[in-house]
Amino acid sequence: MRAAVIDFPGSNCDFDMYYALVDFGVDAKIVDADQNNLDDYDAIFLPGGFSYGDYLRTGAVARFAPVMTAVRNAAKAGRIVVGICNGFQILTEAGLLPGALRMNAKPGFICDEVALKIVNDHSRFSSAFVGNQTKLPIAHAAGNYYADQATLQSMHDHEQIILTYEDNPNGSVDDIAGIVNRQGNVFGMMPHPERAVDPLLGNTDGRYFFQSILQTSGVLN
């Protein structure tokens, strides 16, 4: 699998994502946000960080980066597009995923490890998780997911909610931590699976996330 990790000015989890992908044997490259062609990649990862400083709203400026047209095309073509943390915020700002992310209900950045429920265990991003519970790191100040009632209903109806918090840390509506688009190829979540792949660092639950993508893409079995 060839994967692009997009480096927006201010991204800071780009290398973390890159190393996690390389660890799974993925042919990963870090691609500058000024690039406008992603045709060479099977999967595109928007990493965490503070794109363009995130001063206005998280992801608000990144959404207009030149690379986003290519990301849109890839999404339309059914290729894998993943946004982690700031990447998730960018995907919602860009309209590639429904809803929006607000400041945490109790304002302030939280870095912790949280228990999550796998609500949909047959998506391309969750099929390899064992059981319906997992633990992943979070690190964000704006992870408070919002969508209006109609959107939520439709997301429930189409099984678009993949992960929810066991003990909601940020005020997200319906405890939502990760969602997928209707087509099932564009995914965003606030937790950081790329921080949980190396046994030396203590938690390896993030490996199930990468395994899900690789298995459903026919790269791993």
Place this chain on the structure above:
Amino acid sequence: MPTIVNPEPKTAAQVKSERLYAKWGLTDVEFQIIEDKMGRLPNYTETGLFSAMWSEHASYKKSKVLLRTFWSKNERVLQGPGEGAGILDIGDGQAVVFKAESHNHPSQVEPYQGAATGVGGILRDIFSMGAQPIAVLDSLRFPEIKDEQTKSLIDGVIAGIAGYGNAIGIPTVGGDVAFDDAYKGNLLCNVMSVGLLDHTRIEVGQAHGSGNSVVYVGAKTGRDGINGATFASAEFSSKEDAQRSAVQVGDPFMEKLVMDATIEAVKKMPDDVVAIQDMGAAGILSSSSEMGEKGGTGISLDLDKVPVREAGMIPYELMLSESQERMLLIVAKGHEAQIIGLYKKYGLDAVVIGQVTDDDRYRLSFAGKTVADVDINLLTKAPVYQLPTKIPDRIVGADPRQYQPNVADPAAIFLKILAQPTIASKKLFYRHFDSMVRTDTVVKPGGDAAVIRVRGSQKALSMTVDVNGRYVYLDPYEGSRMAVAEAARNIVATGALPIGITDCLNFGNPDNPEVYYELAQSVAGLNDMAKKLNTPVVSGNVSLYNETDKRAIYPTPMVGMLGLIEDDRQITTIDFKAAGDLIYLVGQ
């Protein structure tokens, strides 16, 4: 058309007759020395230069005699005190760079921005050596939490550290916090950063090569923190609101770009980059004059070239501004375009503002006129003071029996101790810090010391900051030895070998002989234990005048220690592993 400004609001004669220099922190005697050595009256701009460079913050004039006694050489030391940060060899051609810095006064005045810009400043100290920062630690002292005002101070400082460190993407992995009314009106905010680099890439801040260019990179210059250096060296008065102009605002997004670009420049164009220095306190002035002095050269700057954010700034303001996220590079003559191009790629300003010269002059021109022309050695070598000391009465008259705890009901005392904010878990604070970004953090906050692996090797680095100000208050010498010993215990508890120390000496007004006694004894104590443990003191920082309304804080020499783990399988953690395991008590 540019606004016409008068670069010299006062004549040289007025500077002297109105004793303007005194307002800027120079004594009458110091001013006289300057006048005598120059053979004429310094003008307005020149007086401003001296007042900043001769402040304690920039010159260490009152602490230098003590700092010189620090033991700072052993088989690992590649760079001791004097440069931005100290460097230790960790084998395989790799080195670790680390330093601590205080941002006490700015954080007291403006907690969020003060703490944030403290983090920004210490990171620049690390990457200006060519190193990749890998971790930040912080050491904080607040008054007891009794009122809303203290709470908001604490919230501000924590949010500031988080706001900067998290955004730039360097993990904040450890620290310490204590609460005591000795810090009322004068909180302490010390930050330490650790970086990694290859031996072949060590950058130092020495201007060499007459004709080489002085290149300004990063954010534009505004009127931020004018007089910050002299401000940091003046006592606090709780009534004095006028000091508040020293507020600097940090922009971590800008700093991330400056950091990434600078590290790339050092990697890709090692021969073009002759030297790098961070613009910290006293901005362009201290960075450029120190580079010239260390390199044994002169410096000539054209202030019209300095990128500015505000119109009408005069030379005094341009030179002393503490606008953040700026660096000064010395670039080999003829290679400026490559360096400028590299920074441009990151969307950053990079401008040639002057030259290295072969005389010993520090020259500034503005609007086509020379506005300052002074001997660089005079400017950068403030008089060194030997101050009187006196043993504080509380120590002379101390009765050792008063330190014997009276433990009638151990269980009740145990619970009381656990309920102390200083003893209780600090998770409520450190959970605001991204401790995991870069995915190298093996031991996160909550243990004894933090551990960061060195990617691509089996090695890991252990790091901690410690000091108990109350112990140092009761016995400056022993208390300081204990700070080093505590740091070493924390390092050893992670399975690491202690290899070196940085410090941040937070004390009161050194002109008070009792305070100076504390400082002298403390340095001796740190030194003694450092030698015993083979942990040389390779960098540090001094913060004096930590007083409110004439009352000094506890003497608080923060110790930042680094440890090396050769094999990451040897890392140990504090949690009990299994029921039935034996518990040993080691030591006396």
Place this chain on the structure above:
Amino acid sequence: MYLAKIYVTYKPSILDPQGEVIKSALHRLNYKNVESVMQGKYFEIKLDAENLITAKQEVEAFSDELLINVNMETFTYELSEIAVVGD
């Protein structure tokens, strides 16, 4: 030259966490009379334009496009012509 003052607020149906936090902080500081707090963003933007009509169009376009997230925010604005100070 025109000056646009733009006010961005959450749509009424959306809970504003920051407003709630400020309200309770004000109550703690004994400003018990405070009934509700809404926090929004405020922009002052100077722009060149042919005339008031084109300035208006531009302000509305970029506010919609960048300054607000249409899923949860709305904006109002005031526009005035200002003198250009030569320097």
Place this chain on the structure above:
Amino acid sequence: MYLAKIYVTYKPSILDPQGEVIKSALHRLNYKNVESVMQGKYFEIKLDAENLITAKQEVEAFSDELLINVNMETFTYELSEIAVVGD
């Protein structure tokens, strides 16, 4: 009941990184006419008060105390009496 609209902005000499980033984003989006951008905060606060005078005093006091950072920010406000809608 009174409604206070409070506008908080940086003092002129203070660096405003947000404004700079937004300006360059607008330029990239081809709004080249934009000369300058300043981002501040906007509050709508409802409060009970005896009369306009006491409402004014209260607004000024809590703005100074909590809403702004006196080191870096200033504020302006508008105050108006509003009808209380019974419910």
